[in-house]
Amino acid sequence: MAKTIIVGSIGLDDVKTPFGDMKAILGGSAVYASHAASFFTNVGIVSIAGEDFPEEHKNLLTSRNINIEGIEFKGKTFRWSGEYEYDMNEAKTLNTELNSIIEFSAELPNNYKDAEYILLGNIDPELQLKVIEQLNQPKLIAMDTMNFWIESKKTQIIEVIKKIDLLLLNDGEARQLFDTVSLVDAGSKALALGPKYVIIKKGEHGALLFTNSSHFNAPGYPLEVFKDPTGCGDSFAGGLLGWLAKTDNLSEPNLRKAIVYGSTIASFNAENFSLERQKTLTMEEINARYNEFEKMREF
Amino acid sequence: MAKTIIVGSIGLDDVKTPFGDMKAILGGSAVYASHAASFFTNVGIVSIAGEDFPEEHKNLLTSRNINIEGIEFKGKTFRWSGEYEYDMNEAKTLNTELNSIIEFSAELPNNYKDAEYILLGNIDPELQLKVIEQLNQPKLIAMDTMNFWIESKKTQIIEVIKKIDLLLLNDGEARQLFDTVSLVDAGSKALALGPKYVIIKKGEHGALLFTNSSHFNAPGYPLEVFKDPTGCGDSFAGGLLGWLAKTDNLSEPNLRKAIVYGSTIASFNAENFSLERQKTLTMEEINARYNEFEKMREF
Numbered sequence: 080m081a082k083t084i085i086v087g088s089i090g091l092d093d094v095k096t097p098f099g100d101m102k103a104i105l106g107g108s109a110v111y112a113s114h115a116a117s118f119f120t121n122v123g124i125v126s127i128a129g130e131d132f133p134e135e136h137k138n139l140l141t142s143r144n145i146n147i148e149g150i151e152f153k154g155k156t157f158r159w160s161g162e163y164e165y166d167m168n169e170a171k172t173l174n175t176e177l178n179s180i181i182e183f184s185a186e187l188p189n190n191y192k193d194a195e196y197i198l199l200g201n202i203d204p205e206l207q208l209k210v211i212e213q214l215n216q217p218k219l220i221a222m223d224t225m226n227f228w229i230e231s232k233k234t235q236i237i238e239v240i241k242k243i244d245l246l247l248l249n250d251g252e253a254r255q256l257f258d259t260v261s262l263v264d265a266g267s268k269a270l271a272l273g274p275k276y277v278i279i280k281k282g283e284h285g286a287l288l289f290t291n292s293s294h295f296n297a298p299g300y301p302l303e304v305f306k307d308p309t310g311c312g313d314s315f316a317g318g319l320l321g322w323l324a325k326t327d328n329l330s331e332p333n334l335r336k337a338i339v340y341g342s343t344i345a346s347f348n349a350e351n352f353s354l355e356r357q358k359t360l361t362m363e364e365i366n367a368r369y370n371e372f373e374k375m376r377e378f
Numbered sequence: 379m380a381k382t383i384i385v386g387s388i389g390l391d392d393v394k395t396p397f398g399d400m401k402a403i404l405g406g407s408a409v410y411a412s413h414a415a416s417f418f419t420n421v422g423i424v425s426i427a428g429e430d431f432p433e434e435h436k437n438l439l440t441s442r443n444i445n446i447e448g449i450e451f452k453g454k455t456f457r458w459s460g461e462y463e464y465d466m467n468e469a470k471t472l473n474t475e476l477n478s479i480i481e482f483s484a485e486l487p488n489n490y491k492d493a494e495y496i497l498l499g500n501i502d503p504e505l506q507l508k509v510i511e512q513l514n515q516p517k518l519i520a521m522d523t524m525n526f527w528i529e530s531k532k533t534q535i536i537e538v539i540k541k542i543d544l545l546l547l548n549d550g551e552a553r554q555l556f557d558t559v560s561l562v563d564a565g566s567k568a569l570a571l572g573p574k575y576v577i578i579k580k581g582e583h584g585a586l587l588f589t590n591s592s593h594f595n596a597p598g599y600p601l602e603v604f605k606d607p608t609g610c611g612d613s614f615a616g617g618l619l620g621w622l623a624k625t626d627n628l629s630e631p632n633l634r635k636a637i638v639y640g641s642t643i644a645s646f647n648a649e650n651f652s653l654e655r656q657k658t659l660t661m662e663e664i665n666a667r668y669n670e671f672e673k674m675r676e677f
Contacts, residue, residue, distance in 0.1 A: 097559060167559060260396060260466060262582075263602040283561075284583035287600055294674045298595035301586055303562040335677035375595045376675045378634035 081123030081146050081191050083324040085113045085317060086210050087200025087223075088180060089128040089150065093160035094352060096167065098306040104353040105136045106159065108200035108223070111310030112317030114357050115344045116198075117143040118365060119321035123191050125149040125210065127183040129156030139354065149188050154179040167308055168282055169251070187213045196324040198316055199243070201225045204235035211242050219329060221245040223316050229256050237272065245276040247316050253279050262287060263294075276334060278319075280312055283349075286338055290331060297338045298376050300346035300368065307352045311345040314357070318344035343368045380422030380445050380490050382623040384412045384616060385509050386499025386522075387479060388427040388449065392459035393651060395466065397605040403652040404435045405458065407499035407522070410609035411616030413656050414643045415497075416442040417664060418620035422490050424448040424509065426482040428455030438653065448487050453478040466607055467581055468550070486512045495623040497615055498542070500524045503534040510541050518628060520544040522615055528555050536571065544575040546615050552578050561586060562593075575633060577618075579611055582648075585637055589630060596637045597675050599645035599667065606651045610644040613656070617643035642667045 087109030094101050109126040116122045123146035130152055140147055155178040161170040185206040187194075195218040199207040207222060214220070220243040224236055229252060236256070240246055246269050248256065253265040262279050266289030269277040277289045285299035319341035326333055343365055350356045386408030393400050408425040415421045422445035429451055439446055454477040460469040484505040486493075494517040498506040506521060513519070519542040523535055528551060535555070539545055545568050547555065552564040561578050565588030568576040576588045584598035618640035625632055642664055649655045 165559060166553070254465070260464060261600075261602055261604055263600045266600075281583060284580060285595075285597075294600060294670075295677070296584075296597035296600065296674045297677070298584075298597065298675070301560075301562045301565075301593060301595065303560055305560055332677070339677050371593075373677075375593045376597070378594070378596070378631070378638050378672075 081121065081149075081194055083116060083120050083196040083320065084123045084125055084149065084187070084191050084194040085109050085116060085198045085200060085320070086125040086185065086207070087112060087198070087202060087313070088157055089126045089132065090157040090159050092158070092309065092353070093173075094307055094309050095162040096307050097163070097165055099352060101352050105139070106309060106353060107157065108310075108313040110140070110354070111313035111348065112198055112200055112320070113140065113145050114143060114354055115314040115317030115341070115348070116321030116324070117145055118318065118344065118360070118362065119325040119340070122146065122321070123149050123188075123194070125185065125187060125191065127151040127153060127179050129154050129179050132156045139358070149191055151184065153182055161309070163308065167305065170309065185209045195219070196320055197221065198320045199223065199239070200313060200316070201228070204228055204232050204239045207239045208235070208242070211239070219244050219323060221247060221316065221320055223247040223312070224252065226252055226255060240269065240272045240274060243274055245278065246274045247278050247280060247312075249280045249282070249312060263289070278338065280315060282308065282311070286315070286342065288334065288338060293331065295335050295338065297335070297342055298372060300342060300372065302346060302349055304350045306350060308349050309352075311348050314348040315341040315345040317341070339369060339372050340365070343372065380420065380448075380493055382415060382419050382495040382619065383422045383424055383448065383486070383490050383493040384408050384415060384497045384499060384619070385424040385484065385506070386411060386497070386501060386612070387456055388423075388425045388431065389456040389458050391457070391608065391652070392472075393606055393608050394461040395606050396462070396464055398651060400651045404438070405608060405652060406456065407609075407612040409439070409653070410612035410647065411497055411499055411619070412439065412444050413442060413653055414613040414616030414640070414647070415620030415623070416444055417617065417643065417659070417661065418624040418639070421445065421620070422448050422487075422493070424484065424486060424490065426450040426452060426478050428453050428478050431455045438657070448490055450483065452481055460608070462607065466604065469608065484508045494518070495619055496520065497619045498522065498538070499612060499615070500527070503527055503531050503538045506538045507534070507541070510538070518543050518622060520546060520615065520619055522546040522611070523551065525551055525554060539568065539571045539573060542573055544577065545573045546577050546579060546611075548579045548581070548611060562588075577637065579614060581607065581610070585614070585641065587633065587637060592630065594634050594637065596634070596641055597671060599641060599671065601645060601648055603649045605649060607648050608651075610647050613647040614640040614644040616640070638668060638671050639664070642671065
């Protein structure tokens with residue numbers, strides 16, 4: 080069985096940043112998140128890709144012990160193209176070709192239904208609900224979303240939030256979904272819907288964790304080399320989930336550690352395009368940067 | 379003598395945020411910074427205001443033991459009007475009336491010339507240089523600036539940076555001044571000019587300290603009530619300088635503490651317009667929030 084599963088997209092991306100202009104590179108929320116989680120635990124992906132999806136990309140995933148039997152292969156792979164301005168904070172979507180993703184059924188293979196740690200990456204909230212209904216014994220369901228769904232399916236997103244344990248949003252999305260300037264107010268409103276934990280991601284500025292009893296303010300890592308932020312939010316979520324699954328410990332101190340491990344992998348991810356930096360990343364490098372995170376916030 | 383002096387503007391501001399539309403309220407970099415510093419030490423202001431400057435505002439300053447003999451009074455007080463959009467990150471300047479500020483001589487009273495802790499707030503870099511030349515025995519000269527001067531007097535700003543110990547910039551200004559995306563790169567380039575410390579302010583996201591041997595990543599305080607960011611950068615700088623002057627300790631651990639004290643006062647400052655929140659602020663409240671800063675970054 081797969082103890083940890085990650086639901087999300089698989090794509091081929093065209094990405095332009097001030098540091099390069101790349102075509103048809105490996106991307107998608109499930110790819111970034113599962114690769115990041117694979118540093119800590121075995122993962123099963125639930126997703127769809129096209130029959131054109133390159134063999135080398137499949138091999139990259141299986142070489143990391145990522146189970147791909149939950150990936151359907153049909154038609155053409157989802158394509159996204161985006162561009163980042165000089166400040167690198169937000170992608171401008173230039174084009175989207177949904178292709179096979181519109182046929183995504185979100186059916187779990189039988190041996191995924193007993194999964195305990197689940198990340199519902201950014202997909203249609205109705206499919207996120209469908210995944211939840213297939214789970215027998217989840218210990219932690221985490222969920223991510225994005226502005227596209229907040230604008231088009233807000234009611235359904237609220238329904239999903241009521242059924243999960245950990246909500247992930249970026250700061251702009253949190254303000255938009257809860258119609259407030261204050262991230263503290265957005266965090267309180269999210270907690271009132273049911274989740275025990277709400278994490279607001281702030282890109283290079285780190286992340287905030289809200290629970291009913293406390294705040295945690297995780298630093299961002301100031302990067303010297305910063306080529307492409309694509310997939311950093313997904314890598315953060317995947318690294319976080321992987322650490323929780325590996326340690327099987329949902330205490331708040333361990334969740335804070337999980338956030339710093341997620342931030343660590345996300346910071347490496349931004350150093351190059353696609354999965355290029357993650358591909359060569361070692362546990363020694365991860366642990367060294369985790370220790371730097373500790374030192375740089377001491378006062 | 380004044381051991382600590384703060385050079386900057388005094389103004390009457392019209393400020394519009396989603397939470398109010400205020401007219402002719404007390405403002406200016408020297409006012410916010412000296413009030414923030416006054417929680418820790420006695421301060422002398424070096425500035426200019428108009429003959430129309432209200433008596434109650436002078437009284438507010440002197441009631442905090444702020445020495446105002448370095449303030450010239452001539453003509454009309456500097457006026458600024460600005461507006462903040464919903465995300466509250468950057469002011470849009472609607473109008474500026476320089477008034478008496480164009481006659482500002484930046485002459486120090488004789489008993490200010492032996493000052494040891496000096497904040498050169500955001501004024502014309504040529505006047506910042508003039509202040510430096512009048513100092514007999516500075517222990518720490520800190521300097522702030524803004525995009526207006528970076529665009530119009532970049533060469534002079536670089537000259538000032540070469541003569542100071544601590545540079546304060548916000549993230550956008552750091553990227554603009556050193557023509558780079560990376561804040562780490564901007565920090566390195568700034569250190570190469572001579573200052574021992576470079577602090578990059580990131581508004582609600584906290585601040586980064588760069589030295590030749592380390593990084594410090596200070597958290598922002600997630601605010602529940604956030605009405606007006608005007609003066610927060612100045613309050614941060616003033617609180618930081620005040621703590622350093624009070625403790626007379628320039629070690630890096632103490633500088634990290636100073637940054638958190640500066641962040642604490644800045645976070646209170648954002649809770650209301652003008653100096654309204656600072657006016658009622660107590661040391662007990664400052665220490666309680668400082669302790670919250672400690673707890674929220676533990677992992």
